[in-house]
Amino acid sequence: MQTVRIIQFALVSLLAGFSTLGHAAEACVGFGPQTPRDIDSAVGTNPRAFSMAPSYQTMNLCNIHFHANAEHKAKDFSIYAGDGVNGGYQCNVSKSLSRAELKAPKVNHCKGIKPGDTIEVHWVHSSCDVKPGKGLGSCLSEQCANPDLRVETQVFTVVNDTNALDFADFSYAGNRAKGYHQAKALPSGTGEPVQFQGSTTGPSYTEATCSPLQVSWSVRPQCAKLDINSLSKWCENNVFEEDYAHGVRKLVTNPKLLSEIK
Template sequence: MHLPLAAAALAVLSLAVPAGATTSAATHAPSGELCTGFGPQAPRDIRNVSGSNPVTFAKAPPATQMNLCNIHTHTNAEHAGPGFAISHWPGDTSGYRCNETLDLTEAEAEMPHGGHDAYHGVVPGDTIEVHWVYSSCPVAPGEGLGACLSETCANPELRVESQVFLVVNNPQALDFRDFDYAGAAASGRHQPRTLPSGTGTPVEFLGSTTGTSYNASSCSPMQVTWSVRPNCAKLDIASLHAWAAEGNVFNETHSHGVRDLVTAEALLSPIR
């Protein structure tokens, strides 16, 4: 789908890149050098409040004052935090796992019976990071980050509410559909049914879009206010499959990859 430049940038610098998007909006530095000169980047370790990126922008309004425009997941947490501090592979920064991963019961780690595989890229025992993306544009929820803007609103304020889940085979765990789009507006704005609670006070900071196209030498120029909850919660895998099988307005049927953790202070905003 053809998008104007700002829309194309938003799609490809994505927290979830839609099929068919191009990557012309990436900002590259020579290999091994930091892509400085652009705004603060994400994902980050939310336990580290340091950052020296000089670019700043106003934080986006609270989620309740914006329109929900997209929901998607990443397999492995893109951010690191108190409750998701285990490297997916020892020593690297390619995603993190919930601390309780090794404490699952045999039943929780089993594949569910009945062939419930409508949502791909996630199995019991996986960690996923879920992003609820909000826009200041007068838009409705839809597929990809192109849904977050319009022809008359090409440069929206963006906010991402994030929760990391440990996926388990347990119907008593949280149901993902409880956090889906309700199909109706609250106070004239599109909202999810609810957002996760009980996982700690969200850490809020200035950053960028994420996704596998970006690293320390290839920055995203998009400006995003992040709100990342610091602890994991268990999520029933059957509810993810049901979300896909029943159809969702976001056309999400699989979990996405992660961008490596951004660790250079020059690319990070200070957390205040």
């Protein structure tokens, strides 16, 4: 695993250097489609294409994590939160919550998140025969260093309300289905997921420094309310060692860096 991580780090660093060498312009050159994006726009002219990963149900869940605010943009999460690692977008409903929903919980094990905040949760799936674990490295192995990757995505408004969705319903907790590591369930009732080809995300990437990894995305277009008490329990103890909100990558808008949504 250490060898895989070293190779991956070297590849990312090398390609990141090539992306800006001799190009002072905004967009990196020679990379495949990037993420995140406005999922309400199908426009994309990036020429590199790859096969979409299979259904998450025939892949192994390898990681679950969440970002502060939505990295993607859609009609239902379109309130601009600014630039920077905690920029991105907020759910429209986050501006019309009750006092009770916004009340601070007695206990909160999730760093960087409070009631009223928006989060984007990523359920990362790999074609490798791997077990769920910490970080992207859990999606690879010495025998499988170039897997198909699929990310199932849901944007939530976090509220202090036990009647809201319970994150335990979407956690892993050792669950297996038809031999694959799987979340117990994925969110439903938030619109038909928008599927497209893209990359990994996070604040280390920009339109000038692109991610070389190929990822199939499935992003649900509507927000849902999530009970912060249930998220706190998950942050307190999970196999992914996740207890904080990750930063966001600024929205990719250059059509040359986006795939066409078909």
